[in-house]
Amino acid sequence: MKAENDDVARVDAADLQAFMHDVLRRCDVDTPSAEAVSRALLTASSMGVDSHGLRLLPHYVNAVRGGRITARPSMRFTQPLPAIGYLDADDGFGHLAGYTAMDHACSMADEVGMGAVAVGHSSHFGAAGCYALAAAERGLIGMTVCNSDPFVRLHDGKAPFHGTNPIAFSAPVEGQPPYLLDMASSSIPWNRVQQYGAIGRALPPDVAADATGKVTCDPAEVASLLPLGGADFGFKGAGLAGMVEVLSSTLTGMQNGFRLLPMGGPDMSTPRGVGHFFLAMRPDAFSDRETYQASMRTYLDDLRSQPALDGTEVMAPGDREWRCQARRDAQGIPLDAANLAAYERLAEELGLTPLAVRRS
Amino acid sequence: MKAENDDVARVDAADLQAFMHDVLRRCDVDTPSAEAVSRALLTASSMGVDSHGLRLLPHYVNAVRGGRITARPSMRFTQPLPAIGYLDADDGFGHLAGYTAMDHACSMADEVGMGAVAVGHSSHFGAAGCYALAAAERGLIGMTVCNSDPFVRLHDGKAPFHGTNPIAFSAPVEGQPPYLLDMASSSIPWNRVQQYGAIGRALPPDVAADATGKVTCDPAEVASLLPLGGADFGFKGAGLAGMVEVLSSTLTGMQNGFRLLPMGGPDMSTPRGVGHFFLAMRPDAFSDRETYQASMRTYLDDLRSQPALDGTEVMAPGDREWRCQARRDAQGIPLDAANLAAYERLAEELGLTPLAVRRS
Numbered sequence: 211m212k213a214e215n216d217d218v219a220r221v222d223a224a225d226l227q228a229f230m231h232d233v234l235r236r237c238d239v240d241t242p243s244a245e246a247v248s249r250a251l252l253t254a255s256s257m258g259v260d261s262h263g264l265r266l267l268p269h270y271v272n273a274v275r276g277g278r279i280t281a282r283p284s285m286r287f288t289q290p291l292p293a294i295g296y297l298d299a300d301d302g303f304g305h306l307a308g309y310t311a312m313d314h315a316c317s318m319a320d321e322v323g324m325g326a327v328a329v330g331h332s333s334h335f336g337a338a339g340c341y342a343l344a345a346a347e348r349g350l351i352g353m354t355v356c357n358s359d360p361f362v363r364l365h366d367g368k369a370p371f372h373g374t375n376p377i378a379f380s381a382p383v384e385g386q387p388p389y390l391l392d393m394a395s396s397s398i399p400w401n402r403v404q405q406y407g408a409i410g411r412a413l414p415p416d417v418a419a420d421a422t423g424k425v426t427c428d429p430a431e432v433a434s435l436l437p438l439g440g441a442d443f444g445f446k447g448a449g450l451a452g453m454v455e456v457l458s459s460t461l462t463g464m465q466n467g468f469r470l471l472p473m474g475g476p477d478m479s480t481p482r483g484v485g486h487f488f489l490a491m492r493p494d495a496f497s498d499r500e501t502y503q504a505s506m507r508t509y510l511d512d513l514r515s516q517p518a519l520d521g522t523e524v525m526a527p528g529d530r531e532w533r534c535q536a537r538r539d540a541q542g543i544p545l546d547a548a549n550l551a552a553y554e555r556l557a558e559e560l561g562l563t564p565l566a567v568r569r570s
Numbered sequence: 571m572k573a574e575n576d577d578v579a580r581v582d583a584a585d586l587q588a589f590m591h592d593v594l595r596r597c598d599v600d601t602p603s604a605e606a607v608s609r610a611l612l613t614a615s616s617m618g619v620d621s622h623g624l625r626l627l628p629h630y631v632n633a634v635r636g637g638r639i640t641a642r643p644s645m646r647f648t649q650p651l652p653a654i655g656y657l658d659a660d661d662g663f664g665h666l667a668g669y670t671a672m673d674h675a676c677s678m679a680d681e682v683g684m685g686a687v688a689v690g691h692s693s694h695f696g697a698a699g700c701y702a703l704a705a706a707e708r709g710l711i712g713m714t715v716c717n718s719d720p721f722v723r724l725h726d727g728k729a730p731f732h733g734t735n736p737i738a739f740s741a742p743v744e745g746q747p748p749y750l751l752d753m754a755s756s757s758i759p760w761n762r763v764q765q766y767g768a769i770g771r772a773l774p775p776d777v778a779a780d781a782t783g784k785v786t787c788d789p790a791e792v793a794s795l796l797p798l799g800g801a802d803f804g805f806k807g808a809g810l811a812g813m814v815e816v817l818s819s820t821l822t823g824m825q826n827g828f829r830l831l832p833m834g835g836p837d838m839s840t841p842r843g844v845g846h847f848f849l850a851m852r853p854d855a856f857s858d859r860e861t862y863q864a865s866m867r868t869y870l871d872d873l874r875s876q877p878a879l880d881g882t883e884v885m886a887p888g889d890r891e892w893r894c895q896a897r898r899d900a901q902g903i904p905l906d907a908a909n910l911a912a913y914e915r916l917a918e919e920l921g922l923t924p925l926a927v928r929r930s
Contacts (some may be wrong), residue, residue, distance in 0.1 A: 249740070260878070261583045279698055282868070289815055290683070290855050290856070291683030291684075291852070291855050292652060292682040292683065293652070293653045293655070293683040293684040293685075294682075294683030294684060294851075294852065294855040294856060295856075296856045296857065310642060316910040322651050322652040322653040322654075323651030323652065323653040323654030323686070324651075324653040324654060324684055324685075325653075325684075326683070326851060326856075328694075328856040328857075330857075351816070351817075356678050362778035363887075364873065364876055364884050365766050365884075366879050366882035366885075367877065367878060367879070367884045368877040368878065368879060369721070369876065369877060371872075371876050372871065377810075379809075379813045379816075381816045381820070389812065391809040391810070391812065391813055393806045393809055393810075394807075397803040397806075398800060398803075416800075416801050417803075417899055423877075423879045424879075426923055429913070434750075436804055438798060438799055438803065439757060439799070440800070442756075442757070442774050443757040443777075443798065445753075445887070445890075446753045446757075446798055447798075448887075449739075449751040449753055450737075450751070450753075450810075450885065452749065452751065452873070452887060453751055455869060456711070456739075456741045456749060456869070457711075457864070459865060459869070460741070460853070460862055460869060461853060461856040461857060461862060461865075462856055462861070462865050463857055463861035463862070463864070464864070464865075465867050466868065466869040466872060468872045469872070486612050486910040491654075491686060492651070493820070493821060495650050495651050495654040496650070496654060496655075496656045496686075496688040496821040496822055497656065497688075497690075497754075497821060497822050497823055501822070501823035501915050502820055502821060502823070504823070505819060505820035505821075505823050505824075505826070506816070506820050508826065509815060509816070509819070509820060509826040509828075512731075512826060512828050512829070513731065513828075514722065516724055516727045516728070516729065516731050516820045517727065517728040517729060517783075518727060518728065519726050519727070519728060519783045519784075521728065522726035524724050524725070524726055524727050524790070525725075525726075526812065527808075527812060535845055537792065551619045557918065
């Protein structure tokens, strides 16, 4: 939610991706992992999902140098049944695990109509939407969920229990970018609390709680986030987070989110054992391609032509992101002062040519 | 949300189910349909989901007598791929379509690990949780979604667009009732507005809007519900409703919710062409049964032992419902004055022995 006028420089997408790739390669990360991480971070940054874009690179460098993440993993895929796969990610990058798992799920969908892959022994994979999007790019419906370490209290709970456990869902639309939902099961992400705290701004009502579980708008008091639905209807957000948890961790026996080591450290050497879940499905297999495509177009036309509140616009999930991507493809991807400094430090530490940016 | 002290009588589950079955048979409904409808309504009423329980029987009688619902449907199932099925429900009862579709999805899951069935030409199916529960009773993870006629405005929209589009998800737990989430993608259901209006009570903040799309707490002013997440974060609830819509209507070319005839009439003769979607998955196929079961138990133990706000209790989805079911199994299922009168009218109109109730 940071304003783009906080940004001090812009970079072309290709330059950014190449730089991220080089940084990871200098940390002894193998080529498939470096490609997957830079692809996912670039996708998020292009779409405006800045919380899960280029800003995460320094974190991943720490994690792979600390030994938490395996730089050259031997991921092992097994397929016990035609529609069921399991990927052991060997504590490698979650991004490689994610693209690999969704690729297998899509191949199973091509074969039998649908495929699900559960991933174990993985790590943070960035934005869940990247992998749902990968399915849509193959003409398939995609779904991705992932647990995370505890930030969100339960409905009527006092303390953090679930992660912000995202749900991503995509559906392809011919001649248009896909329907793409990528949402946390809390109202706001944790870094929103930190951003608001830094500028002394009050949080919206009903999104966070203090150490006693009581709702607060003061970022300094926040000890947990509320599940989507807030104090009255948070049983819905918590129930969705639980669905994410069941799919992410129980199928492969990974730790549930409450037991996960914190993403932020300080321990950067112990693998976290994150689980993910990926599903792909052929939308044309129930009826036929034309029926599905015509129905999608009608639905989205109906949706986008709905009357909007004054000064607003009604959008389908993804519309805002595709618009941002078009703008950033043309104008470059913005960096704020903190990210610019972090990227300069990375170049210096690793002996790389600094990222070619255009300062504003 | 009605208090149980509004209730004027109680009835045993078996007597209720038999009466509902007899009522439908008198309306020329075939035995499989009558069994499915009475099973689903009894399940909802036993679990305390009163909005989707016995109170719906008079509505279904009107719909089947009016010709909207086919009393003796010829439902046709096809399975184009090993994990994909399509059920044409021939405008019959959604409850029969739901149990039939989930049964096929479960059989596909037994075979290839996962199965999805999309249903077309169906009608209202009651509570989505009934069919997710049917999967859990077979040891499978189940998911059910369904669109409905418009009650909920879009994020930043002015007028009703999506239905309350529910998401139901279940996961089996050995030695315990299943994890069972059954939630609308709005904060409250439409009949809550009516109930609050009837007793002159203000709605909670941020759940409903007036005819201009502005948030209101006055039931008399309400023209639409807000999506889950309210005025600020309703893009999440609207995105979930859209996911439900895509799965329910586009796969089989049914009308999207915005175009559906209203459930409440006045037209009770035209079939509505409702779509549903059912998914079943083997939780033991990714790793093994013991890994899954041990992880589920640990997760639920961790969840249920979380500290709660004073005067409250932390529960997993379904816990409240299983507790209600145990109470109602022992004490009978309550009827309020309106339902008791409606059931007496049905018995009289159809020449049936009145339901044997215990008046309080």
